[in-house]
Amino acid sequence: MFRKLKWLFGVIMLGVLLGFAAPVQAADTGANFTVSPAAYPSEQVGGDLGYFQLKVNPNQTGSVGIKIQNYGATDQSFTITPTKATTSEGGQIDYAPTKRKLDRSAKHNLTQILSKKQTVTVPAKTTKTVTFTYQIPKKGFKGMLLGGFYVYSNTRKTGTNSNVTNRFAMTIGISMSQDSPHRLAPKxxxxxxxxxxxxxxxxxxxxxxxxxxxxxxxxxxxxxxxxxxxxxxxxxxxxxxxxxxxxxxxxxxxxxxxxxxxxxxxxxxxxxxxxxxxxxxxxxxxxxxTTATKQITHVNRWGAVWWLWAIIIVLILAIVGGFFYWLGARKKR
Incomplete structure (x- = not known):
């Protein structure tokens, strides 16, 4: 049971690391590494934001760098994947890799503009910069392209219990636009x-x-x-x-x-x-x-289960109460 709980905790921690609600610089000391933008390109707007916010022009080419710092005592392998931002089924912006497609209204895709994913090894106690290039369409694009660089550690981190293995991932956001990112109103x-x-x-x-x-x-x-x-x-x-x-x-x-x-x-x-x-x-x-019958069956089943638990709890309380009553009566005698 204890091993299962530790494994579940590892899964929850991984979920926390992946669930970025906004493009931010990512860091977690438990992962033994951090990721951040390298030197910002001249297209960066807003200064040192911890993520890339680029104002670009049609047919422009350029590059951005992701800095990975390995604090661990051993070499670590990382896969860095450019991703498009989507909306999760919970109604939140999601920067993690997904098979989810953009809306059919999308004319451009950030992953089509950026170069492909890379796998690199960062030696222990060192820093490495991974560079990605981009090519803006000849006719440019309307509005904003939003996504991220998903940095996934391929190196397993084993805890004190050898059966428990953790993997960590972090995301750095990137947005591209040709004018003010909020010029367009949502529709x-x-x-x-x-x-x-x-x-x-x-x-x-x-x-x-x-x-x-x-x-x-x-x-x-x-x-x-x-x-x-x-x-x-x-x-x-x-x-x-x-x-x-x-x-x-x-x-x-x-x-x-x-x-x-x-x-x-x-x-x-x-x-x-x-x-x-x-x-x-x-x-x-x-x-x-048919659909209603399934729901009614579910409600009735759980209702029966809760009634059963209520009866069991009452019986347990009655037994415990009876035991203490008997114990008190015995002491009086």
Whole structure:
């Protein structure tokens, strides 16, 4: 059990390291290495930000450098992969490598502009700079291209327990634009809503699309579900502090099964706010009898389980209470 807990802790730590919400300089002493931008190119805007923010021109070529410092006592191997920023299913900008595609509205991809991934070895107690080149399209591009350099340690770090192995990764962000990165306002669209059983949970899902090449943060989503033509709210959901990468999308999930288990037609009223703008979407969806039955079975099963646990707890308390009562009565005798 102890070994499993240590392995789980290692996985959680790795998840924390990979879950950057913004392009920042990355460092973690437990990993025995740090990554940071090398000398900033002349195209850098905003000074020493800890990430690359470049203002470029059509058909321009250039390069950027990633500095890897190995604090460990042994050599370490690293793979550095240029990535495009996408939006995770949780509605957050994601800089990690993924098979997730950009929205169909995307005209350009940062990974097509940057040179390919590299694998290097950094000797112990030394620093190495890895250089990537870029080639801007001849006709340039509109808005912003956003992504990162994902630095992954191929060297296993084994803890005191030889069965526990950790790997570490860090990301340095990069953005490219030809003018002000916030000149374009976001433009959101939403696809149709469909129901699905995710595991044992009944959900309604609609694809939210940012069709402009600009990113934003502080997104708020307010959802109310009613029957068509009725005002009574059957389900509410509120999401705050969301973010979206340029020309990206994600599946906005409504956990309607928490409140709704009856088959029929429903209407989701969805309001999205970001960068001072507001969008309203009304998306109908239908819960089939089959889908509802699965959800009801799940709710009833867990209800039965909780009742069983409640009975067990009451019995345990009764036994413990009876034991102490018997012990007290015995002392009086």
């Amino acid at each position: 959101l669209k939403m696809g149709s809503a469909k129901t699905a059983n995710h595991g044992d949970n009944l959900t309604a899902v609609a694809k939210l699309r940012n069709v402009q090449p600009t990113y934003f943060r502080g997104m708020r989503i307010q959802t109310m579900v009613t029957k068509p033509g009725h005002q009574k709210v059957l389900y509410r959901q509120h999401t705050t502090n969301g973010s979206m990468a340029p020309t990206s999308n994600f599946n906005y999930t409504m956990n309607v099964g928490q409140k709704i288990t009856t088959p029929g037609r429903y209407l989701a009223h969805i309001t999205v706010k970001a960068r001072g703008k507001t969008w309203h979407f009304n998306r109908p969806f239908t819960i089939s009898a």
